[in-house]
Amino acid sequence: MDLSGYSYVWLIVAFIVGFFAVRMAVGYWASKKVSDAADYIVAGRRLPIYMVGASVMATWFAAETLMGASSTAYQYGFQGVIFDPFGASACLFLSGFLFTRVMRRARYLTVVDFFERRYGKTMTVLASILQLMTYFVWTGAQMVAAGTIVNALFPSVPIEVGMVLVALWVTGYTMLGGMLADTLLDFIQMFFTAGGILIIFLFTLKQVGGWDGLTGISETLYNPKPFTLLPDMRGDAGYLGYFGGMGWMYWVAAWMAIGFGSVPTQDLFQRSMSGRNEATAVWGTYMAGVLYLFFGIMSPLIGIMMFKLNPALENPDGVLVAAAIQYVPPVLTAIFMAALASALMSTSDSSLLAGASVVTQNLFPLFGKKLDEKEEVKWTRIMVGINGTIGVIIAVTAAVIYELGVVAWSLLLVGLFAPFALGMYWKKTNQWGAVAGYVGGFLAWVIFLIIAMNSGLAGGDPTVVVCEGDMDCAFWDAVYIGSFPAFFISLGLVILVSLFTQKVDPPKPITDIDGNPMDISLKNIFGINPIKDALRKMRPEEYD
Numbered sequence: 001m002d003l004s005g006y007s008y009v010w011l012i013v014a015f016i017v018g019f020f021a022v023r024m025a026v027g028y029w030a031s032k033k034v035s036d037a038a039d040y041i042v043a044g045r046r047l048p049i050y051m052v053g054a055s056v057m058a059t060w061f062a063a064e065t066l067m068g069a070s071s072t073a074y075q076y077g078f079q080g081v082i083f084d085p086f087g088a089s090a091c092l093f094l095s096g097f098l099f100t101r102v103m104r105r106a107r108y109l110t111v112v113d114f115f116e117r118r119y120g121k122t123m124t125v126l127a128s129i130l131q132l133m134t135y136f137v138w139t140g141a142q143m144v145a146a147g148t149i150v151n152a153l154f155p156s157v158p159i160e161v162g163m164v165l166v167a168l169w170v171t172g173y174t175m176l177g178g179m180l181a182d183t184l185l186d187f188i189q190m191f192f193t194a195g196g197i198l199i200i201f202l203f204t205l206k207q208v209g210g211w212d213g214l215t216g217i218s219e220t221l222y223n224p225k226p227f228t229l230l231p232d233m234r235g236d237a238g239y240l241g242y243f244g245g246m247g248w249m250y251w252v253a254a255w256m257a258i259g260f261g262s263v264p265t266q267d268l269f270q271r272s273m274s275g276r277n278e279a280t281a282v283w284g285t286y287m288a289g290v291l292y293l294f295f296g297i298m299s300p301l302i303g304i305m306m307f308k309l310n311p312a313l314e315n316p317d318g319v320l321v322a323a324a325i326q327y328v329p330p331v332l333t334a335i336f337m338a339a340l341a342s343a344l345m346s347t348s349d350s351s352l353l354a355g356a357s358v359v360t361q362n363l364f365p366l367f368g369k370k371l372d373e374k375e376e377v378k379w380t381r382i383m384v385g386i387n388g389t390i391g392v393i394i395a396v397t398a399a400v401i402y403e404l405g406v407v408a409w410s411l412l413l414v415g416l417f418a419p420f421a422l423g424m425y426w427k428k429t430n431q432w433g434a435v436a437g438y439v440g441g442f443l444a445w446v447i448f449l450i451i452a453m454n455s456g457l458a459g460g461d462p463t464v465v466v467c468e469g470d471m472d473c474a475f476w477d478a479v480y481i482g483s484f485p486a487f488f489i490s491l492g493l494v495i496l497v498s499l500f501t502q503k504v505d506p507p508k509p510i511t512d513i514d515g516n517p518m519d520i521s522l523k524n525i526f527g528i529n530p531i532k533d534a535l536r537k538m539r540p541e542e543y544d
Contacts (some may be wrong), residue, residue: 246460
């Protein structure tokens with residue numbers, strides 16, 4: 001993706017600089033509103049439904065959704081983007097229905113608070129480590145996209161330099177304003193990003209001949225059925241080149257990677273827990289799911305249409321930008337490019353704050369470092385800076401956009417989802433079972449990953465063979481395929497070990513942030529709150 005020859009590069013740069021300036025200004029303003037950790041981490045739990053929904057949607061509507069999904073759909077159609085946006089949207093609806101209400105009712109500041117109160121010290125450490133690993137990689141994925149954009153605008157600037165420059169800016173305003181700055185900026189940015197992708201979609205749709213032209217597209221680069229979500233086991237495509245049992249394993253794993261893997265994540269619950277009450281948290285999550293699916297599906301549709309318009313692109317990674325430059329008026333293109341840069345910053349700041357929150361709220365107290373309110377804010381800001389540095393290092397080491405983002409959630413899928421879901425819904429779950437599921441799921445994932453690469457699973461060809469010796473391709477495919485059996489091993493270990501260790505490790509009840517037992521009967525756990533409760537104005541004394 002090289003924009004150096006584009007006549008209106010200066011306009012794109014001007015809009016990006018403007019977006020950057022607004023972000024830093026909002027960060028400075030928000031820093032004056034922060035008085036304690038609740039203000040900094042969950043915006044004082046006062047956000048209305050439209051802020052919660054917009055913030056979750058903007059955070060997830062990131063660089064890999066916009067750039068990566070269009071590129072992958074150009075090659076594989078809808079099959080290639082089951083991970084995101086389809087799996088990601090499913091995750092939001094699943095979280096809103098099964099988990100958000102309890103997390104908000106407990107008034108947790110981090111998702112690790114649940115593991116700490118439900119299981120104890122060991123699981124707190126393990127959950128914290130996995131959250132940090134995930135957000136280090138997730139931040140790195142956004143920095144890769146940032147460096148790509150800077151390099152496209154200024155080819156003489158190396159991608160690595162672009163990563164560092166954007167990382168410094170994002171880390172700066174996040175350190176200042178925390179969640180309040182993030183949510184305000186997310187709300188603003190959502191309109192530009194969603195509006196931009198809609199405009200590109202409409203202009204590209206016009207180029208292919210409208211809806212008839214779109215629905216008449218019969219192939220993409222590697223898939224003769226671009227609009228099907230199901231594997232083509234009887235045809236030539238299979239699922240991303242895999243057939244038989246291995247193809248079906250890959251397909252299911254694609255849904256689970258983000259659909260389940262993104263559930264026990266700090267950035268998602270950090271925003272829903274910022275809602276002013278339970279109903280706001282739940283309906284804000286549903287709102288984000290609807291918005292994400294509606295606007296998120298436009299990116300792969302653009303990729304599919306671009307294959308019909310230009311089936312010989314040298315670099316499919318730049319297909320979305322190519323569509324904007326070729327078919328959209330310059331001013332609108334400039335606004336979208338600025339919004340694209342802003343989108344990756346929205347995800348980056350969320351990732352930075354999520355990882356920092358886990359350290360100060362869960363790890364520091366666990367190891368005896370007690371902080372007062374001012375020290376909590378100070379150390380969370382320091383950890384934001386440290387997380388940004390680590391994210392850049394990872395980005396320079398593994399410069400892949402779409403795959404790097406999705407593999408982060410595979411770690412959570414095989415290690416943390418089963419202890420989280422069963423711990424909330426099954427009273428017999430104990431710490432020994434949770435630890436067994438965590439460790440066993442991870443080890444099984446590594447083993448099955450190696451098997452998938454070298455021998456194949458369920459009678460399928462090894463990923464090295466399908467990828468024709470391309471080790472990067474073989475590794476990424478094996479990551480997802482191996483997560484399928486590893487997930488069920490994790491689930492089984494949590495159940496079996498918990499049952500056999502009830503006497504030596506009695507299960508702990510779920511408690512709120514203050515240690516009070518919570519009523520989580522099936523009658524009041526599901527996210528079916530009346531929407532009127534999410535829309536009504538609250539009196540000052542009702543906020544918690």
